[in-house]
Amino acid sequence: MKVNTLNYETYFLLYIDNELSEQDRKEVELFLAQNSKYTETFEYLLHSVLAKEEIVFEHKELLFRLDQLEVLAPLDLKENLLRKESTIIEGNFNFRPWLRYSAIAASLFLVLTYGWYNANTKDKYIINNTELASANTKNKIAGKKAIPFKATIIEGVAKIHSKKEFNYPIPQHNDSQVMVESNQTKAPERIQAITLMEEPAEKNIVLSNSPAALTEATTLNTPTDKYNEISSNEQERTIYIANLEIDAEKFRGISRRINALLKITKTEKEK
């Protein structure tokens, strides 16, 4: 007999570890039957074995590979996945109104900011393009160093000069061009707005300008044109986008709120 009082513990351990052959297991059982005083030791060793527990790894579907999932997955799993997918899509859909509002707000902000910027920069001459289109197209504008007016605006001014009467006398030139020069070495002073003043009998353009921005302006075909300098205090409060007049203070308030809203949204997203 292999099992004896010297090696019984090793055999007991091998027995509970299921490392013995069937014949050796029977020998251990026989030894225990013949030596009951070792039964207690054997039972304690049996108690040291952990009982099996059922612990389930959930979401095994996360481990499956997608190329076989459609083949292997039972119908209820597919339905479950579709349901989860629908939930995710629905969640995104519910979130989208925020995105839409943000996009609308951002677009509105950009448009208004662009208008505000144009209205407050040094070339903030607001000219009604409709009237420009109807103006005479014969005159042209050229300059040594053209002031940063948009060509269409300058051209519009020139065209209007050709037809309209100004309160401010403009020096005449012999050539057929309107020349506008700017002293660009100096820091640009705030350029005041030009607004088109319509008068049925006398078509006037009212020019409000600073000497630093416009040092010289000439027209050929408007010997009797006059410019009228007006106060810009009221106009500084007004922003023109095409034909739309917007109160600058209100606009700034709105833009600040939009900015704050966008910052809050961004901060929440980051969190």
Add this chain to the structure above:
Amino acid sequence: MTTSEFNESVKIYADGVYRFIVKNIGEAEEARDIVQTAFEKLWIHRDTVSPEKAKSYLFTVAYHQMIDFIRKANKTSFTEQYDTQQGPATYQKDTELKQVLFSAINELSPLQKSLVLLKDYEGYSYQEIGEIMELSESQVKVYLHRARLVLKNKLVHFQKSVA
């Protein structure tokens, strides 16, 4: 290993690997990560791992991941789940014994604890455990027997203190 065989391995072995890890470290979330990592590695090396070796491969990867985690976290805990289906008297006695046993297991070294878990929960042979833990068969036998005797002595000590 084909994709189909890989998915079959997920079905068969995911629970066992997860149980082995979560019983060792006691943290379900970390255990899930380790299981996912093990299957990810199996997928990457599916061309070199045969389906018959998949279980051993998974436990080996999971075991090494777990050792890394234990070294970083420097902690282990053995969780338990009581079977409340038993009668009150038996449940009380078994509960106390289990508590002593789990306490004793927590006092084992990570190596010994893994040996016991792989043997008792997964039923691996000494040779298979040796492959997973990179030990010789005789080393597994010696370390595991030492661990068993420690557990047995704890139980004996508890019974004597109760009596």
